[in-house]
Amino acid sequence: MINQFAVMLLAVAAPFYAQENEAEKLIRLMEKEIAHAKGLKVSAETTYYLGGEVVKNKGAVQFGTQNKARLVFEGPDLVGRPSHLLIVSDGKQMHIQSRPEEKPTLEPTPKNLSKCLGEVLVRGGLAMASNIVENQMLETFDLDKELAMSGFKMGAKEKIGNVEAQIIEYKMKFRSGPADFTLWIDPKTHLPLKRQLLNDKGFKMIETYSEFVITPNLDPSIFELPKASEKKKPKKGD
Numbered sequence: 139m140i141n142q143f144a145v146m147l148l149a150v151a152a153p154f155y156a157q158e159n160e161a162e163k164l165i166r167l168m169e170k171e172i173a174h175a176k177g178l179k180v181s182a183e184t185t186y187y188l189g190g191e192v193v194k195n196k197g198a199v200q201f202g203t204q205n206k207a208r209l210v211f212e213g214p215d216l217v218g219r220p221s222h223l224l225i226v227s228d229g230k231q232m233h234i235q236s237r238p239e240e241k242p243t244l245e246p247t248p249k250n251l252s253k254c255l256g257e258v259l260v261r262g263g264l265a266m267a268s269n270i271v272e273n274q275m276l277e278t279f280d281l282d283k284e285l286a287m288s289g290f291k292m293g294a295k296e297k298i299g300n301v302e303a304q305i306i307e308y309k310m311k312f313r314s315g316p317a318d319f320t321l322w323i324d325p326k327t328h329l330p331l332k333r334q335l336l337n338d339k340g341f342k343m344i345e346t347y348s349e350f351v352i353t354p355n356l357d358p359s360i361f362e363l364p365k366a367s368e369k370k371k372p373k374k375g376d
């Protein structure tokens with residue numbers, strides 16, 4: 139009787155485990171595609187919803203191998219201040235300018251820049267990748283600790299433009315608390331079309347990709363450092 143009951147439980151649970159496994163497989167396939175890419179171009183509009191306020195930003199990133207990257211993110215921040223983030227890495231040094239009125243700085247390029255950009259784009263999206271690079275968190279960033287994914291689930295299919303997208307749901311736990319993600323994936327390219335984040339505090343973010351393309355052909359001139367860069371002054375005690 140006990141064995142029969144166990145078999146019945148497995149029969150009921152099997153479709154759910156299979157669904158979770160298929161959803162995770164699609165995410166891991168996307169990670170693999172991006173990890174082996176010689177170049178990646180991503181453009182997106184990000185919309186934030188918090189406390190009745192709606193804030194829209196636009197961003198774009200292009201990066202290739204050897205830690206060369208160009209990232210632009212512009213629009214008001216969550217408190218309404220104008221923002222124009224520009225990050226350019228030539229593989230050795232990285233130009234960072236967070237706001238138009240601020241002087242840019244020049245930092246050593248993190249050795250894991252290309253790898254981390256690709257991984258964070260898969261798991262959290264362009265806005266999250268921009269924040270991590272801008273705040274220079276890459277050297278100590280532990281992807282599987284900071285952006286651990288769980289609760290993979292296949293959702294319905296939904297039309298995004300002309301593409302019949304596959305919806306995947308998953309969860310991530312941040313230091314500030316848990317968040318639920320919904321990701322719309324192009325079943326042919328295995329790349330994202332749209333992403334939604336919703337946390338337990340009512341904050342919602344929707345990121346819609348106008349471009350998410352793997353390409354070997356990136357213009358080398360986009361990785362040339364702007365002439366206005368200046369080296370960051372060392373802190374006292376450094």
